[in-house]
Amino acid sequence: MKTFVREIEIKDVELIADYWSNANAEYLKGMGADINKLPKRSDFIQMLTNQIQSDYLEKKSYAVIWEMDEKQIGHSNINDIDFGNNANMHLHLWNGSNRKRGLGTEFVKKSLPFYFEKFNLKEIICEPYALNIAPNKTLEKVGFEFVKKYKTIPGSLNFEQEVNQWKFSKEKLSVLGYL
DSSP states (O other): OOEEEEEOOHHHHHHHHHHHHTOOHHHHHHTTBOGGGOOOHHHHHHHHHHHHHSOGGGOSEEEEEEEETTEEEEEEEEEEEETTTEEEEEEEESSGGGSSSSHHHHHHHHHHHHHHHHHTOSEEEEOOBTTOHHHHHHHHHHTOEEEEEEEEOOSTTBOSEEEEEEEEEHHHHHHTTOO
16 A cells, blocks of 8 residues: 655546535534535635645645545645644545545645645644544644644534644654654
């Protein structure tokens, strides 16, 4: 099993749009998302295409693709980018058969250098739904520091919920050997 992380390309856009468009309400609720807040598939495609075509300083979000054995199986992205300071990270394995196998931990470790280097970040914040156990375990294993649990609406696709706030500093990249 060979894993690889790379920047999103046009060929990946429809796969990400399909991931969101084909998700059922129960799956979305489990990750803290509200099916009624999802943009149309065409809007996802337009947003991702715009992201790919924008300069780093202008990007509102940025995604990397997770591949296993040369097949796209997930993605991670950052948004709320404050260039040179921080951004919020999200992580998604597209198929349930790839979850609970340690892949998320491996992929997040390989994704972090992209974010820190391309956007000169000092810190990455991740705020998964507190009841979604998998990403919270992944972040802990990767070396994110737990900051707090609090109630919020963490993003445009989410309902109000308790989230766990995790942070990872640029210094940890070399300390933990993720570079």
